[in-house]
Structures are given as C-alpha cells and as structure tokens.
Amino acid sequence: MSVDPRRLRTCLGHFATGVTVVTCDAGGVPHGATVNAFTAVSLDPALVLVSLHRDSKAARHLGGRPFTVNVLHEAQHDLALHFAGRAPTPATPHWESSAPGLAPRLAGSLATLACSPWAEYDGGDHVLFLGRVEEFAHRADADPLVFHQGGFRALA
Structure with a gap:
C-alpha cells in the first residue's frame, strides 16, 4: 500500500503537540531548531527523544553532541518561528549559561532538559536522537505553546 506523504502529514497534524526548540553548540555558536517531535522515553535511566529531518x-x-530541549510557553511564539526559519521579524534569543559539557539553553523557557548523547537511530527521512537527561528545570507560571493542524495555539 502506498501512502501519500501530504495526506499522512495532514492526518498526523491532528495530534496536538508541545513546541520545543532543541539547542546545541555548533562550533562555539549556539544553534537551535524548532521541533515538535519530542517525547519522554524512560525515567531510569532518564532518556528523551527528538526526531530531526536527516537533511537539516x-x-x-x-x-x-550534547543538546538541550527547551519547552516553549505561549508567549514564545516568536522564538518558535525564529528557530523554524519563518520569523517575519528576527527574534533575539536570550541564552542562559549551562554547566560545562552541556548545550546552551534558552532563557525563560517553560522547561529545559539538558542531555548528553545516548544513541542515534535511523528513522527513515529523520534521525532519532536519544539523550540522557543530565539536568532539568521547569516553571509553573505559564502555559505551553501548542502546535496543531499546522499552527501554533495556546491552551485557553
């Protein structure tokens, strides 16, 4: 059976997800990408997974390399667009320092999970990156930014 990729993407878009920016150090310069393909994998050991297009x-x-998953809150819509390469006006990311050996993280995120590399797997046109959570933080004073049917949404 042949699957039409556009129709499949539309179908998958009915699953609402949180919005993250995955950040890493790219030769001494912080780099990030907006990603909604993120999930928890294991609590012991503490593992998370991000899926990135192979050609990105x-x-x-x-x-x-180490990476940080930055979970965005609803007021960080501009950052999501910036790191997706679709910002109408450039956003200025503010970075927080991280512990030695960990990836940079975005200031003000709803949650952050700083990870060391655990494993990489072939995911077809994507690569699945598993990271071991080395440190994490979260806040409770904001709602998450959500992605559904091709657009960013707020919970309320």
Whole structure:
C-alpha cells in the first residue's frame, strides 16, 4: 500500500503537540531548531527523544553532541518561528549559561532538559536522537505553546 506523504502529514497534524526548540553548540555558536517531535522515553535511566529531518542543519550539528530541549510557553511564539526559519521579524534569543559539557539553553523557557548523547537511530527521512537527561528545570507560571493542524495555539 502506498501512502501519500501530504495526506499522512495532514492526518498526523491532528495530534496536538508541545513546541520545543532543541539547542546545541555548533562550533562555539549556539544553534537551535524548532521541533515538535519530542517525547519522554524512560525515567531510569532518564532518556528523551527528538526526531530531526536527516537533511537539516540541526541533525548535522546534533550527532554525538550534547543538546538541550527547551519547552516553549505561549508567549514564545516568536522564538518558535525564529528557530523554524519563518520569523517575519528576527527574534533575539536570550541564552542562559549551562554547566560545562552541556548545550546552551534558552532563557525563560517553560522547561529545559539538558542531555548528553545516548544513541542515534535511523528513522527513515529523520534521525532519532536519544539523550540522557543530565539536568532539568521547569516553571509553573505559564502555559505551553501548542502546535496543531499546522499552527501554533495556546491552551485557553
């Protein structure tokens, strides 16, 4: 059976997801990509997974390197567009320092999970990156930014 990729993408778009920016160090310069293909995998050991298109800059930068998953809140819509390469006006990301050996993180995110590389898997036109959570933080004073049917949404 042949699957039409556009129709499949439309179908998958009915699943609402949170919006993250996955960040890493790209030769001394912070780099990030907006990603909604993120999930928790295991609590022991603490593992998370991000899925990146194989041909993306982010996938090339992430291989074997630490990364941080930054969960965005509803007021960070501009950052989501910026790191997706679709911002009508450039956003200025503000970075927080991270512990030595961990990837940079975005200031003000709803949650952050700083990860060391655990494993990489072939995911067809994507690469699946598993990271071991080394440190994390979260806040409770904002709602998440959500992606559904091709657009960003707020919970309320």
